[in-house]
Structure formats: structure tokens, C-alpha cells
Amino acid sequence: MSAHVKYSIVIPVYNEEEVIYETYKRLKRVMDSTGEGYELLFVNDGSRDETVSILKECSGIDQSVKLIDFSRNFGHQIAITAGMDYAAGDAIVIIDADLQDPPELILKMIEKWKEGYDVVYAKRTQRKGETFFKKQTAALFYRLLRASTDIDIPLDTGDFRLIDRKVCEEMKRIPEKNRFVRGLVSWVGFRQTAVEYTRDERLAGETKYPLKKMLKLSMDGMTSFSYKPLKLATYTGGLLSLAGFIYMLVVLYLKLFTDSTVTGWASIIIIQLLFSGIVLLLLGVIGEYIGRIYDETKDRPLYIVRECYGMEPKSRKVQGSVKHG
Ligand code: UDP
Numbered sequence: 476m477s478a479h480v481k482y483s484i485v486i487p488v489y490n491e492e493e494v495i496y497e498t499y500k501r502l503k504r505v506m507d508s509t510g511e512g513y514e515l516l517f518v519n520d521g522s523r524d525e526t527v528s529i530l531k532e533c534s535g536i537d538q539s540v541k542l543i544d545f546s547r548n549f550g551h552q553i554a555i556t557a558g559m560d561y562a563a564g565d566a567i568v569i570i571d572a573d574l575q576d577p578p579e580l581i582l583k584m585i586e587k588w589k590e591g592y593d594v595v596y597a598k599r600t601q602r603k604g605e606t607f608f609k610k611q612t613a614a615l616f617y618r619l620l621r622a623s624t625d626i627d628i629p630l631d632t633g634d635f636r637l638i639d640r641k642v643c644e645e646m647k648r649i650p651e652k653n654r655f656v657r658g659l660v661s662w663v664g665f666r667q668t669a670v671e672y673t674r675d676e677r678l679a680g681e682t683k684y685p686l687k688k689m690l691k692l693s694m695d696g697m698t699s700f701s702y703k704p705l706k707l708a709t710y711t712g713g714l715l716s717l718a719g720f721i722y723m724l725v726v727l728y729l730k731l732f733t734d735s736t737v738t739g740w741a742s743i744i745i746i747q748l749l750f751s752g753i754v755l756l757l758l759g760v761i762g763e764y765i766g767r768i769y770d771e772t773k774d775r776p777l778y779i780v781r782e783c784y785g786m787e788p789k790s791r792k793v794q795g796s797v798k799h800g
């Protein structure tokens with residue numbers, strides 16, 4: 476048997492055949508240098524390339540490599556969640572598979588953890604090799620999120636972070652379906668601190684976060700932690716009603732006391748388009764919330780595991796009910 480597992484490194488992977496072996500080697504080098512027990516817990520999020528066979532091979536020759544193989548693509552945030560459910564370590568590190576997050580930074584995180592911090596998140600001071608569009612939308616997103624929520628979600632941090640076992644246990648009690656993991660970690664609390672780093676370029680391959688997935692993630696972030704988008708509907712509605720009322724008085728005055736009320740086709744069309752646009756937009760906001768409520772009530776499992784390598788499969792649901800029951 477290998478030594479006590481002190482660190483669990485959780486790595487979500489989706490079609491990363493070009494980088495995954497290099498990632499494995501670099502993580503191994505870094506973790507070996509700690510001289511303590513660790514596991515590399517890969518979560519295959521339904522890759523359709525050779526990622527799984529490479530990882531299976533690694534787990535065959537290296538006891539520290541474990542693999543959770545999802546039945547299909549469930550998404551990055553869910554893959555991280557599964558990693559936390561299965562992690563055995565006293566400290567759990569979440570890191571991307573594409574080496575944009577430098578594995579060497581883990582050592583710095585461990586130092587902070589040993590100083591007594593429960594969450595050590597990595598803050599990006601610079602992002603290399605990403606498009607102007609991606610950087611700008613990311614920056615905008617983090618600021619919008621911050622403005623729209625009441626909990627303190629740090630700016631410019633992704634999911635690259637170390638969490639203590641007790642934070643992980645709390646995360647496991649959260650049943651939420653449309654998860655925004657970094658927000659949930661902030662929400663859980665405990666002693667949190669940052670280490671700074673420069674985000675490297677992706678080693679190979681292309682981003683697995685197309686605009687559609689980024690939009691979904693931002694919506695999840697904003698709706699999970701605040702009602703402010705809903706309040707927007709209330710306030711806009713109030714404002715528009717007030718404007719409408721004032722304009723009604725104007726129209727009535729013109730109708731009763733002047734005879735200049737026939738023209739106005741353009742203004743009617745403009746008001747019609749503008750107002751129906753706003754109404755639909757706000758309906759959409761409400762819809763985002765209702766859709767999420769619907770997801771919660773269906774209460775489907777968060778993910779389905781096809782097979783585990785290097786460890787036994789377990790069920791998230793059972794784990795939860797045993798804990799609370
Ligand atoms: N990923 C995943 N499932 C997905 C999309 C991405 O597990 O549906 C993984 C991916 O393999 C990588 C991490 O999540 O390890 C971050 O993805 P990526 O590097 O493509 O995002 P970016 O850095 O471009 O924001």
C-alpha cells in the first residue's frame with residue numbers, strides 16, 4: 476500500500492489528448508517533491524478522443540493515478556464536484572488539465588495551507604495567450620458578478636485552488652444542480668487567502684469553453700448568488716410605469732386642449748418595439764430562475780459514472796442521505 480493520501484489533485488479533463496500525458500508528468504514531478512502521499516484524481520468528462528486510454532494506461536502503472544470516467548459530458552463544474560466527492564486527501568487541489576495553471580504553484584498553496592488557511596485560491600495577475608475577446612469578457616464577467624452578488628467572490632480567480640478537507644466536506648453537502656463552484660467555495664467561508672500567478676498559455680489543443688459554455692457559467696454564477704437580476708425587473712417596471720403615466724397625462728392634455736394628435740406613427744412604433752423588447756428581456760431573466768428551480772425539483776443525480784479506475788465507485792446521493800439521516 477502507498478502512504479497516507481495527504482493531497483488529492485483533482486483534474487477535470489475533456490478531450491485533452493494532446494496535453495494530458497505532459498500534465499500527468501509535471502504534476503507527478505511537483506507532487507513527488509513534497510515527499511508526502513498524494514493522488515492524482517482525473518475526472519474524464521466524456522472525452523471523445525484518446526484521453527481515457529492514456530489515463531487508463533497511467534493508472535495501470537502508477538498507483539497514485541485514479542480516474543473517474545463519466546458516462547458523457549456533464550460539464551467542467553460537475554467534473555470538479557465529482558472530484559471533490561471522491562477525493563481522499565487532507566487537502567484537495569483543483570487544477571485545469573491544459574497546464575494554464577502552473578502545477579508548481581501548488582507548492583506555494585500547500586505552504587499557505589500549512590500556515591493554517593483553509594482555502595488558498597490562485598489569483599491571475601496576467602493571462603497569456605488568450606484572445607482579446609476572452610480576456611475582456613472574463614474581466615467584465617468577474618466585475619458584473621461582484622456587483623450582482625452579496626457574497627464576496629474574489630476577482631479574476633478561476634477554480635484553481637486548494638481547499639482543506641473540512642471545506643470539501645461542506646461542499647459535498649451542497650446539492651445544487653447548476654453549480655458555480657468558485658462561488659460556492661466563497662460561500663462556505665472559513666479562512667481564505669490568495670496566491671498570485673501569471674496564467675500561462677494553453678500547452679496544446681484549443682479551449683473547451685466556447686462562448687455558449689461561458690454564458691451558461693456566467694448565468695449560473697449570477698443567478699446562484701443573487702436576486703438582483705430579478706429586482707432589475709421590478710425597478711425597470713416601476714420606472715417605465717412612471718414614465719408611461721406621465722406621458723399619458725401629456726397625451727390627454729394634447730387630446731383635450733389642442734388639435735394636434737393625429738401624427739405620431741413613428742413614436743408609437745418606437746415605444747412598441749422598445750417596450751416589448753424590455754418586457755421579453757425581463758421575462759427571460761425570470762425564465763433563467765424558473766429553469767433552475769425546475770432543475771432542482773427534478774432532483775436528478777449530478778453525474779453518472781461509467782467506471783472508476785484505481786478506486787471503488789460510490790454514489791453521491793447515498794453519501795448525502797447517510798450524512799444527514
Ligand atoms: N473541461 C471539462 N469539461 C468541459 C469543458 C472543459 O472537464 O465541458 C475541462 C478542461 O479539460 C480543462 C478545464 O475544464 O481541464 C478548463 O477548460 P479550458 O482550459 O478549455 O477553459 P479555459 O481555460 O479556456 O477557460
Ligand code: MG
Nearest residue numbers: 571573575677
Ligand atoms: Mg484552459
